Amino acid sequence: MFPLKDDNPxxxxxxxxxxxxxxxxxxHFYRMTLPAQEAQLxxxxxxxxxxxxxxxxxxxxxxxxxxxxxxxxxxxxHGDLWHLGGNMLYLWIFGNNVEDHLGPIRFLIFYLVxxxxxxxxxxxxxxxxxxxxxxxxxxxxxxxGAYFVLFPRARILTLIWIIFIIRLVWLPAIFILGYWFIIQxxxxxxxxxxxxxxxxxxxxxxxxxxxxxxxxLRTTFRRQSAAV
Numbered sequence: 001m002f003p004l005k006d007d008n009p010x011x012x013x014x015x016x017x018x019x020x021x022x023x024x025x026x027x028h029f030y031r032m033t034l035p036a037q038e039a040q041l042x043x044x045x046x047x048x049x050x051x052x053x054x055x056x057x058x059x060x061x062x063x064x065x066x067x068x069x070x071x072x073x074x075x076x077x078h079g080d081l082w083h084l085g086g087n088m089l090y091l092w093i094f095g096n097n098v099e100d101h102l103g104p105i106r107f108l109i110f111y112l113v114x115x116x117x118x119x120x121x122x123x124x125x126x127x128x129x130x131x132x133x134x135x136x137x138x139x140x141x142x143x144x145g146a147y148f149v150l151f152p153r154a155r156i157l158t159l160i161w162i163i164f165i166i167r168l169v170w171l172p173a174i175f176i177l178g179y180w181f182i183i184q185x186x187x188x189x190x191x192x193x194x195x196x197x198x199x200x201x202x203x204x205x206x207x208x209x210x211x212x213x214x215x216x217l218r219t220t221f222r223r224q225s226a227a228v
Contacts, residue, residue, distance in 0.1 A: 140207070
């Protein structure tokens with residue numbers, strides 16, 4: 001299943017969502033202009049290496065850069081156009097409504113903190129990993145968790161294909177995002193024994209769980225306050 005758009009209107013221009021998409025695209029296209037070796041060095045320097053963060057040790061001293069900044073810079077690098085395009089599509093579909101709900105400044109803070117939560121779980125589970133983690137997926141997963149709580153009944157136009165059968169159907173967000181989270185969790189558990197690269201499944205799990213929990217508690221607290 002692949003979401004294409006939602007039927008959830010917004011009341012204002014999602015400026016932060018647009019800016020994030022532009023920055024991610026510019027960063028990727030800049031990396032594409034570099035020679036292969038320089039592009040690889042950029043990933044190792046500005047991507048997140050779990051062993052660096054867990055041990056606060058710079059593994060690439062030839063290119064000085066504060067280790068504590070890599071959780072932020074890694075959010076704006078992507079492996080290829082498919083990686084970038086998929087992430088930016090998800091950010092646009094679900095991010096504009098969450099930004100509309102929060103407002104631009106609070107949305108930006110929430111987005112970055114979601115990315116940090118994703119990094120935290122990934123590093124916790126693979127503290128000695130030496131393969132750089134890059135991508136906005138963890139932060140965007142936090143946005144998906146927020147959307148899951150805020151707009152569970154919003155309809156998502158979804159592309160479904162089974163072998164040669166292709167259909168476009170409208171499905172509720174709670175189903176699409178719930179299915180997405182289960183896939184991330186299952187794949188994450190199956191990848192725990194792997195020491196190599198690939199998809200950082202548990203970064204997705206951590207980001208989504210943070211977004212879901214934050215808005216679940218926020219909604220519950222507001223209801224209780226209103227009832228007093």
